[in-house]
Amino acid sequence: MKENVESSGGSATITPSQQIMASSAGALLTSLFVTPLDVVKIRLQAQSKPFSKGKCFVYCNGLMDHLCVCVNGNSKAWYKAPGHFRGTTDAFVKIIRNEGLRSLWSGLPPTLVMAIPATAIYFTCYDQLRDVLIPIMGGNAESASVVAGATARFGSATLISPLELIRTKMQSRPLSYKELRLCIQSSVAKDGWLSLWKGLGPTVLRDVPFSAMYWFNYELGKKWLCQRYNTPEATFTIHFMAGAASGSIASVLTLPFDVVKTRRQIEVGELEVFNNSQKRSTSTWRVMNTIMAENGFKGLFAGLIPRLIKVAPACAIMISTYEFGKKFFRKLNSEQQLKTL
Template structure:
């Protein structure tokens, strides 16, 4: 229960602060070259079978005609808030929290216990078999992180799909409900696992790199500062540094994941595209730059998100242990 409380607090705070950056990152990753003047974004993108009513009845759909007009993180934030309202920057917050709480609790408690068990085994090996080589402790953190993340991603993938779609464009909850029903009718349960493979390709190395880096940074800082170190500060700095390194190495897979997941609710042909087809289309549309799209907002998001999450988790653990 202490682990559940510690991880839940971190998940809620992280979701509230980081959702706008996640929205901006997804918008930057999914945008393509501008459409010809007069064409509707909804219609041209295959997200609706009819031309957007705004184009015919109310006023030209100028905002959605230019999905490729974001020039950067700050520009995207200003334009989304101006055209869709400030609340659009928190699109998908509900699914984010619904997903974050059980996923984070499961992920962190699984990691913590598995890592502690592996490190205990290594310690025993060093004590009883000193002549045998034993891997360093950060390898236990990497293995535990990969195992915990694999299970957690599989469990929460359907909710992650809905969250990504809500953040990729402005949708009401009624439209989300229609999207879910049409996707189920088109491809069944498998439609909610679009992007599972690229998600795993991103999250497995990310978790391995992140937890190995975090364990190394944390151990180094604790050794440098001595027994009177600040646990919150050490965890915050270690989480931020490890998050930056892991994000840079795994970012192309994050872009591929986003482009796979925003197909939900589209045509049957779109939803049946393989990962290789999605990658080829991304390259043909924008070249190699497509795979680095959204890197800045992802770094801006992931580094503090990792820092906030792990520091709250470790600090609550510290409080419980000192009682």
């Protein structure tokens, strides 16, 4: 199956495998850029409310979420003992001075393990679906983008969900692969195969609307910027600007579901770590009501600025790198076709 790239302004086609390579490169660059922001954010949070041993916290690189467990005093912990920082800039300076530059990329391996396959599946499926839907929808790229984006995000989230659960179990306590297999078998035997998709609901409620809004606004923004700058084909800068703007809008509108998912992840992690048999609220709407009862309506929009600081550049870097990669492969394939002729 080949990709129709007429909408991108090219005559050559690129294969799904080349789309996977382009999206994987985007995920890698995004993770490399955003990880230091998350490290600093967690260190600042830790000094105001230190995590106790075994306490779970959520790490997000703008593409995928990662639930980690703090083991204070262990050199293999995700982060070292909290320091005393006056702000973001002070944290960057002191972490680099006292712990070295590499410490800003703590936790990068688990990020890449989850982000790269999830992003590759998502972006490749999106492009393939969009190219199929555009002629069906009478050439309306924006409408096709909404449907393709929502469908691709739902599919990738569903496929990755069991891996998220396995990663959570492995991070909650040291497990050999044999113990992990027995743990999963026990869970499946007790609650059925659907137990591997626990927590999928809040993920879908947040990510599917985010994806639909993101791609719709991205297509509109890209078209508007091309008209404004009078260019027939979107440049790297246009892709970057449209990605940042659309990511920011989608982040604000879907933040309540992100807050719910964060709380759900922490609760699941605590149940794993402390073997807590106490039942937690499983309904997304019930969790929302609890948050509003505790912190008011503004509680549903907690962490808005940090989320924008991470997601906006992450979306911009991801989409511009992906489009650049597709353009590179398109040019490469075109040259190979000319040589063959």
